Amino acid sequence: NAGVTQTPKFQVLKTGQSMTLQCAQDMNHEYMSWYRQDPGMGLRLIHYSVGAGITDQGEVPNGYNVSRSTTEDFPLRLLSAAPSQTSVYFCASRLSGSLATSYEQYFGPGTRLTVT
Amino acid sequence: AQSVAQPEDQVNVAEGNPLTVKCTYSVSGNPYLFWYVQYPNRGLQFLLKYITGDNLVKGSYGFEAEFNKSQTSFHLKKPSALVSDSALYFCAVRDISGGYQKVTFGTGTKLQVIP
Numbered sequence: 515n516a517g518v519t520q521t522p523k524f525q526v527l528k529t530g531q532s533m534t535l536q537c538a539q540d541m542n543h544e545y546m547s548w549y550r551q552d553p554g555m556g557l558r559l560i561h562y563s564v565g566a567g568i569t570d571q572g573e574v575p576n577g578y579n580v581s582r583s584t585t586e587d588f589p590l591r592l593l594s595a596a597p598s599q600t601s602v603y604f605c606a607s608r609l610s611g612s613l614a615t616s617y618e619q620y621f622g623p624g625t626r627l628t629v630t
Numbered sequence: 631a632q633s634v635a636q637p638e639d640q641v642n643v644a645e646g647n648p649l650t651v652k653c654t655y656s657v658s659g660n661p662y663l664f665w666y667v668q669y670p671n672r673g674l675q676f677l678l679k680y681i682t683g684d685n686l687v688k689g690s691y692g693f694e695a696e697f698n699k700s701q702t703s704f705h706l707k708k709p710s711a712l713v714s715d716s717a718l719y720f721c722a723v724r725d726i727s728g729g730y731q732k733v734t735f736g737t738g739t740k741l742q743v744i745p
Binding site for chain 1 (some may be wrong): 639662664666671672673674675676679693720724725732735736737
């Protein structure tokens with residue numbers, strides 16, 4: 515049971531380039547999400563998905579796209595990278611539903627992205 | 631919207647001493663509150679949660695948290711700090727505002743345990 519995996523671990527992009535951050539989980543969790551972590555700002559939600567084929571925006575969605583074709587995978591696409599997107603990106607998953615237990619999230623190890 | 635505040639960017643404590651990491655919350659309705667820990671270059675790990683019931687919640691690695699409704703606080707505690715407890719700690723709250731369910735995180739508190 516690998517939990518939540520993310521690739522790559524590190525990435526350097528030039529302004530204007532595009533790329534996809536990969537995220538996969540093997541716990542059959544319905545809910546998956548992407549966060550960015552910036553110093554002094556905690557974690558901010560970018561996009562989330564409550565199941566295959568269903569995605570929605572979080573707090574800071576601009577410049578990012580997501581899709582969810584399977585329960586396991588939830589890739590994050592940067593359309594045209596900007597220096598403001600330099601950050602550490604975390605993918606997380608959890609059970610869906612309204613029970614408190616379902617709000618316990620499992621996080622991947624993160625992707626450190628630098629945009630020059 | 632629901633929110634949490636962590637008033638201290640950093641907390642320093644000597645090994646063996648008790649530690650407290652502070653968190654206050656603002657929610658409408660019953661709060662679901664969480665603590666997560668992040669070790670260097672790692673993702674966040676769940677420590678404990680408060681849903682309802684006993685105001686003292688016990689979690690992983692000997693941590694506990696005290697829920698205080700009148701002070702709207704959910705402070706993380708440990709009776710005797712270890713050097714290995716040095717990490718970044720996040721308080722979080724379930725947020726059902728804005729038409730979607732999510733967990734809102736605080737800005738984090740860096741805990742430094744000094745040998």
